[in-house]
Amino acid sequence: MKYDYLIVGAGLFGAIFAYEATKKGKKCLVVEKRSHIGGNIYTENIENINVHKYGAHIFHTSNRKVWDYINQFAEFNRYTNSPVARYKNELYNMPFNMNTFNKLWGVITPDEAKTKIEQEKKEAGITEPQNLEEQAISLVGKTIYEKLVKGYTEKQWGKKATELPSFIIKRLPVRFIYDNNYFNDDYQGIPIGGYTQIIEKMLDGIEVRLNIDFLEYRKELENIADKIIYTGQIDKYYDYCFGELEYRSLRFETEVLDKDNYQGNAVVNYTEYEVPYTRIIEHKHFEKIKNREKTIITREYPDKWDKIKEPYYPVNDEKNNQLYEKYKKLANQNNKVIFCGRLGEYKYYDMDKVIDRALESVNEIC
DSSP states (O other), X not given: OOEEEEEEOOSHHHHHHHHHHHHTTOOEEEEESSSSSSGGGOEEEETTEEEETTSOOOEEESOHHHHHHHTTTOOBOOOOOOOEEEETTEEEESSBOHHHHHHHHOOOSHHHHHHHHHHHHHHHTOSSOOSHHHHHHHHHOHHHIIIIXXXXXXXXXXXXXXXXXXXGOSOOOBOOSSOOOSOOOSEEEOBTTOSHHHHHHHTXXXXXXXXXXXXXXXXXXXXXXXXXXXXXXXXXXXXXXXXXXXXXXXXXXXXXXXXXXXXXXXXXEEOSTTSSOSXXXXXXXXXXXXXXXXXXXXXXXXXXXXXXXXXXXXOOSHHHHHHHHHHHHHHHTOSSEEEXXXXXXXXXXXXXXXXXXXXXXXXXXX
């Protein structure tokens, strides 16, 4: 065998595994079907602005070990995620907090806000929610649901809220404080200079081959390493023998504008159903880029997934989870290929969870 590990995918998981395995004296080859490393956290510098090519990626964690680990590779700023929600011509702070409630109802104190929400929940009279709409109203009342949840959720899932199962929303974060910080984590920020540099440093000195689809060159590749770390779709690896797992996809429209500032915030969510995109990202605000002549925005459209589109979000309902278990059982019989990451494990991971899982996997496997 020429390599100890063939790592399929040059995203965050694959790069960490390659970096850590190499430190342990293992020889690794990384193959990536895209024309660049970085996976979905890839950032491209355009007009001196680091553009998040596959949607906004805001690093946040309460795991000090993970925070210290990622800070080896980049300096992080103290970006605080404070998205704004736009419903028609009304603007609201997210997550739902006292600023939101004051704008909705004119309430001032937490007790007034709690009373208003409880009143709406009581008026709805929902004791056993039968769908997502009923579940959301039973949690936060009708006003918040209709203005800030309904349209956004229906766009995201491509279905009416009354057709979606209630378990999708187990809870809706409601904060009775004047705080627009979306995350509760201890550590939060954006790497100064973008995410791509992190992956470049991890893969420095490691053989990487871009524009290589492993499944297309399977016969040539699968026998050149003792083990394969596979971060692609588990169902696709097995040629969908049990059927296709479901995903939601995304489509991005990016535009360079000849102005200093388009929307005044990095992320603005559009919560009404009639606006086809879910949010607009203005990339320069992630790093406070001082480019006074240009700004770059990206409109993000939820999209129905098919085999030629990028899978972003696993649809972890009961049907798909049962299907995944069939693939997992098949994979457990394969001593050579180890399925990892969001697509390999059919599970949505935030970036900090990817890091933790990758480090854990290296220790288990190497």
